[in-house]
Amino acid sequence: MRDAVGSLIGTYDITGRYLDQGALDRLKAYFAQGEARTQVATLINANAAEIVQQASLRLFDAVPELLRPGGNAYTTRRYSACLRDMDYYLRYVSYALVAGTNDVLDERVLQGLRETYNSLGVPIGPTVRGIQFMKEAVKAMAAEAGIGDSSFVDEPFDHLSRDFSEISI
Numbered sequence: 001m002r003d004a005v006g007s008l009i010g011t012y013d014i015t016g017r018y019l020d021q022g023a024l025d026r027l028k029a030y031f032a033q034g035e036a037r038t039q040v041a042t043l044i045n046a047n048a049a050e051i052v053q054q055a056s057l058r059l060f061d062a063v064p065e066l067l068r069p070g071g072n073a074y075t076t077r078r079y080s081a082c083l084r085d086m087d088y089y090l091r092y093v094s095y096a097l098v099a100g101t102n103d104v105l106d107e108r109v110l111q112g113l114r115e116t117y118n119s120l121g122v123p124i125g126p127t128v129r130g131i132q133f134m135k136e137a138v139k140a141m142a143a144e145a146g147i148g149d150s151s152f153v154d155e156p157f158d159h160l161s162r163d164f165s166e167i168s169i
Helices: 004-015 021-032 034-062 076-099 103-110 113-120 124-144 151-165
Strands: none
Touching: 004 021, 021 034, 034 076, 034 124, 034 151, 076 103, 076 124, 076 151, 103 113, 103 151, 124 151
């Protein structure tokens, strides 16, 4: 798993170049957000169950047919799988936040998931909505914790949403 620093240095190393001012500016920006990134990861860690519960309640309120017979969250087993997946996405988002790159999402979450979801007939629209509801919950918690600029929180959640949205089932 790569982080923002390793990825940047690796890119320059492959081309045999010294770090230029643009690279140094990207590193400064990453380190300037470091404390806020770890604070948000700590918030996620301490409140993961609440974040997933809040997002799932909003999701099932917005798309109640998921819970009805024939819906993808109908039966306890499917409902539990839905919550498990949401927790899984949230955990890897916290890793991506700290790393400052979405590489971990590509390597550990999204690779192969398209095929799995396609074969199981998992609806993508509600999955994306659930991810966005979790993003909103995390951003609200960050604001309550006094984290001023939490715009970096959008990046991993939106990356997951974009990648899922490209799936056609």
